[in-house]
Each structure stands twice: as C-alpha cells, then as structure tokens.
Amino acid sequence: MLWFLLLISIISGSYAQFENYEQNYGYVTVRPGAHMFYWLFHTTANVANYTERPLIVWLQGGPGGSSTGIGNFDILGPLDLSLQERNYTWVKNFNVLFVDNPVGTGFSYVDDLQYLTTTNDEIALDFVELMRGFYRDNPEFEGVPLYIYGQSYGGKMAIDMGIRIREAESANTINSNLRGIAMGNAWISPIDATLTWGPQLLAAGLVDQAGFEEIQRHAREAERLFNIGQFVASTNQWAATQQAVFRSTTRVDFYNILTKMPAFQPDTFQDAYSFARDIMVRDGLQTTIDSIASERQQLTLDQLMNTIVKQWLGIPEHVVWSSSSSPVFNTLRGDFMKPVTESIEKLLNETDIILSKYNGNLDLICNTPGQLLWVDRLQWPGAEGYKNAPRMPIWENNRLEGYYKSYGNFRFFWINEAGHSAPRDNPAGLLEVLRDMTSFP
Known part of the structure; x- marks a missing residue:
C-alpha cells in the first residue's frame, strides 16, 4: 500500500515532466509473433530542427537488459529515477532512441517463447526490421547520421547490427545513414x-x-x-x-x-x-538503486516502469516490464561465449563506419585488459598504424578523465573513475567519445 501512496504523490508532483520532452514511441512487429518497443527523445539542443543533430541508438546489455528502463532512467535519459531532470543527459545534444532489444526484453515481447532469438545475427536482423519500422513512423530521420551505442552485451549486438544495417543500406531497402558504432565495456571476446x-x-x-x-x-x-x-x-x-x-x-x-x-x-x-x-x-544497473528508492520513499525502477511509465506509453496490459529477462539470456546460452571479432574486422576492412571502443577502467566483467588482447589481434589495414599511434590524454575541466588512441576508423578510449557503465559513472569522460565520433557537442 505504501508504494501506491508514493505513486500518487509522484504522479501529482512530477508526472507532467514527461510532457516537457518531445518524443515518440511505439511497437514494430519485426517477425510474426515478435514485437519490439522503442522510445525516442528528440534533442533539446538549440537548433532550428532536431534533425540537425544525429540520432543515437542506445542498447542495453545482458542480454535481456532493458534500454527504456536502465539506459533511460539510470544512465543517460532526460529524467532520473526520481523523475528529476538529469544535467548530463545525452538528449541535450542528440536525438536518443532507446530500444528494448532483443525481443522479450523490457516492454518488447513475444507471443510465444519460441520466437526469442538464439544468435547474434538473428538479433541483428530483428534490429534492421525495427529500424525500418522506426523510419516509417518517423520519416524525418531518414538520412540523419545514425550512431549505435551498445553497453556490455549491447556492444556485441551492435557489431552485427552494423553489418546488417550497412547491407540493407547498400541494397536500398532502408534509408538509414549509419556513421558509427560504439562498444562500451562490451562483451566482444x-x-x-x-x-x-x-x-x-x-x-x-x-x-x-x-x-x-x-x-x-x-x-x-x-x-x-x-x-x-x-x-x-x-x-x-x-x-x-x-x-x-x-x-x-x-x-x-x-x-x-x-x-x-x-x-x-x-x-x-x-x-x-x-x-x-x-x-x-x-x-x-546502479547497485544501490533500490535502497536509494527506499530511503527517499520513491518507487523502485520496476514499480516506476510498470505504473507511471507503462500508463504514459500505453503499453498493453499483458506486458510486464522487468529490468532483465532470464528467458532471453537462457535462449542465447549457446551463442553467449562466441566472439564478434571477425565481424569487427569485416567492418574495418569493408566499410568506413567509425568503430569506437570505450572502457571504464574499474570494470571487471568486461575488463580493459581483456579488451586490449582482442584489439591487438585484429587483422585490418590500419592494424600497424593503430599499434604505433600515440596514446593521448583526455582532459575535461582540468581533470584527467582518461586516454584515447586512434587510427583510421578505429578508436580506443580508457575512461578513468568509471566501472561497467562509463556514461553514468564518468559523463565528462564520455563527452570525448561522443565528440570524436559525431563532432558534437
């Protein structure tokens, strides 16, 4: 009963803040029986038209972690868990598209568990269909520079998504304009x-x-x-x-x-x-998020998504949001340990897409030492040039936020004072990643 009273309190005090942001959201049926959900926030940058700024897709990891919940409210969306404005939100400079991916994650759902994906390529093909549906709903974004940012397993998924999106672009079956892919503390190898x-x-x-x-x-x-x-x-x-x-x-x-x-x-x-x-x-997901909610007498993320957010977005009643999906993870069990380094080499050898690898140095699960091993083994024309390139410091407001190294269309960023979720832990450090890839902010 306490959480219900808190819900009424939050609705009366903060619910209207959703209306302060121009946005769009909806479902795309990517296959019969498989329905994927997206939530777009238009940039609040001082521009004549929001399409003057790039479109960034944010993918949570897991697999089975929800971008519309974790990525949005816990990491980089316009509002935090308290539904208060986040001063370092990416929406200040970019249009941000949160996707609950793969199907079965967050607000995305399947009619039967047999429709869950089993491989990274199946996930990528679903993503292409999702983006086709997104452009049908939001045609003004056709041709707008597109960047895919994936955290953890989301970084692994983003690589094969990049291959399939570029194939679709070459076949003129989608009007996207993929310019870059960022792998954040990613499960690559x-x-x-x-x-x-x-x-x-x-x-x-x-x-x-x-x-x-x-x-x-x-x-x-x-x-x-x-x-x-x-x-x-x-x-x-x-x-x-x-x-x-x-x-x-x-x-x-x-x-x-x-x-x-x-x-x-x-x-x-x-x-x-x-x-x-x-x-x-x-x-x-912020480890103290539930305890913070309890201390401040606020909703937990699960309660927020299944009450205020679900009502606002008009989610079907039978869909119950959770921060993570065990069925999604279990179905990908046979694909989980497979690397995507060959796919990275394909992108480096056959496309001009910028590939950025950034890593919070305090992470263990997708740690920096493990990332450096596969990077050094990559076979591509710029491999020797990258190895000989200088490692440069990242200074923001007279603070050393990390280092970067780049050559051709590949970059590596070491982010200081950050763990697995570098954009949340060190937003200043991530500014350099965003600036390097997009020329903004």
Missing part, C-alpha cells in the same frame, strides 16, 4: 575477458595467489570447452568462474572492483549459472 579476471584481481590486491589460481583454473576450463565447440558447457564454466571470483574476493562487484555486490544479489548457494546470469543481466 568473452574468453579474453574471463581469462584476465584473475590477473586483474591479483594486480589490484583483491585476491591472493591461491584465489588467483582457483579463478584461473575455472577460466582455463571455460576456454578449453569453447575451443572444442562445447559452447553451452563453456557458458556454464564461465558462470563457475564468476562464482570462484565471488568466493575469492568476498563479493567484489563485477561492475566496479572498488565496491562490493549488494546483499540483494545472488549468494554462493545459488547454482553457478543462475548466479552469473543474474549478475550479467543487471548490466551495470
């Missing part, structure tokens, strides 16, 4: 990430030698299973490696090694796969 958890934790003093060796034993087994094509078993072993980290570090937060996982997260008595899945689909 899972084995590289898993094998470097132990060394990173040992170097940071967060495990002793015995803990390091235990973590590495599990990680090497995940690698062995992957190498012999046992992809589901490799996913299960990746999960066991996460649990070994959890035990050896006394609950270090996989999304920020300077903090520990909150008490409401899974404990060591949960089976390893469910434990790891529930961590992954959280995808950087």
Whole structure:
C-alpha cells in the first residue's frame, strides 16, 4: 500500500515532466509473433530542427537488459529515477532512441517463447526490421547520421547490427545513414575477458595467489570447452568462474572492483549459472538503486516502469516490464561465449563506419585488459598504424578523465573513475567519445 501512496504523490508532483520532452514511441512487429518497443527523445539542443543533430541508438546489455528502463532512467535519459531532470543527459545534444532489444526484453515481447532469438545475427536482423519500422513512423530521420551505442552485451549486438544495417543500406531497402558504432565495456571476446579476471584481481590486491589460481583454473576450463565447440558447457564454466571470483574476493562487484555486490544479489548457494546470469543481466544497473528508492520513499525502477511509465506509453496490459529477462539470456546460452571479432574486422576492412571502443577502467566483467588482447589481434589495414599511434590524454575541466588512441576508423578510449557503465559513472569522460565520433557537442 505504501508504494501506491508514493505513486500518487509522484504522479501529482512530477508526472507532467514527461510532457516537457518531445518524443515518440511505439511497437514494430519485426517477425510474426515478435514485437519490439522503442522510445525516442528528440534533442533539446538549440537548433532550428532536431534533425540537425544525429540520432543515437542506445542498447542495453545482458542480454535481456532493458534500454527504456536502465539506459533511460539510470544512465543517460532526460529524467532520473526520481523523475528529476538529469544535467548530463545525452538528449541535450542528440536525438536518443532507446530500444528494448532483443525481443522479450523490457516492454518488447513475444507471443510465444519460441520466437526469442538464439544468435547474434538473428538479433541483428530483428534490429534492421525495427529500424525500418522506426523510419516509417518517423520519416524525418531518414538520412540523419545514425550512431549505435551498445553497453556490455549491447556492444556485441551492435557489431552485427552494423553489418546488417550497412547491407540493407547498400541494397536500398532502408534509408538509414549509419556513421558509427560504439562498444562500451562490451562483451566482444568473452574468453579474453574471463581469462584476465584473475590477473586483474591479483594486480589490484583483491585476491591472493591461491584465489588467483582457483579463478584461473575455472577460466582455463571455460576456454578449453569453447575451443572444442562445447559452447553451452563453456557458458556454464564461465558462470563457475564468476562464482570462484565471488568466493575469492568476498563479493567484489563485477561492475566496479572498488565496491562490493549488494546483499540483494545472488549468494554462493545459488547454482553457478543462475548466479552469473543474474549478475550479467543487471548490466551495470546502479547497485544501490533500490535502497536509494527506499530511503527517499520513491518507487523502485520496476514499480516506476510498470505504473507511471507503462500508463504514459500505453503499453498493453499483458506486458510486464522487468529490468532483465532470464528467458532471453537462457535462449542465447549457446551463442553467449562466441566472439564478434571477425565481424569487427569485416567492418574495418569493408566499410568506413567509425568503430569506437570505450572502457571504464574499474570494470571487471568486461575488463580493459581483456579488451586490449582482442584489439591487438585484429587483422585490418590500419592494424600497424593503430599499434604505433600515440596514446593521448583526455582532459575535461582540468581533470584527467582518461586516454584515447586512434587510427583510421578505429578508436580506443580508457575512461578513468568509471566501472561497467562509463556514461553514468564518468559523463565528462564520455563527452570525448561522443565528440570524436559525431563532432558534437
């Protein structure tokens, strides 16, 4: 009953703020039985027409994390969980499109679980259909520069989306204008990430030698299973490696090694796969978000999305929003450990699309050491030039926010004082990523 009274209070005090933003939203049936939801916010930049600024698509990770909820209210949308204006929202400079992807995530839904996606390419094909529907609903955005930003598993999905979108553009079946893809703390090469958890934790003093060796034993087994094509078993072993980290570090937060996982997260008595899945689909959701809501007597994200937001957007009654979808994650279990480095090479070798890799240096689950390994192995014409390029500092307001290195159409950004969700943890550092790719702000 308390949350209902809080709902009435918030509606009377803040609900009208949704109306302060020009926006559009809706469903696109990407396949029979599969319905994907998008929520667009037009930029508030001082321009004659909002289409003068690029369109940025934000993809949450997991897979199964909701962009319309986590990405919007917890990371970079115009309003925060309190429905107060966020001063570093990307909407100040860009049109931002939040997509609940893959189908079955957030407000997106399927008529039957058989319609969930099983591979990254299926996800990409659905995304192309989503964008076709988006342009039908919003034709003024045809030809507007398009950039796809994906966090965590969203970064992995964005790569194959880029390939399929460019194919559709070349075939003149979509009027998009894809210019760039950003991979934020992305799940690009899972084995590289898993094998470097132990060394990173040992170097940071967060495990002793015995803990390091235990973590590495599990990680090497995940690698062995992957190498012999046992992809589901490799996913299960990746999960066991996460649990070994959890035990050896006394609950270090996989999304920020300077903090520990909150008490409401899974404990060591949960089976390893469910434990790891529930961590992954959280995808950087602010660990204290529920406790903050409780302290301030506000709605949790789940309550907000299933009451005020659901009513505002006119979501069908049978659709229940959740921050993460276990069925989506489970259905992709066989694809989870597969890398997309060959797809990155295809984009670098065959297109002029800008590829930016940015990483919060305090992340563990998609850590910087693991990212550097696959970057150094990339085969593309600019590989040698990139390796020899200088690493330059990122200064914002006399603060060192990180470093960057670039050559041709590939960039790498190291973001200081940030964990898994760098745009939320260090918005000033992300300004350089946005500025480099789009020439704004």
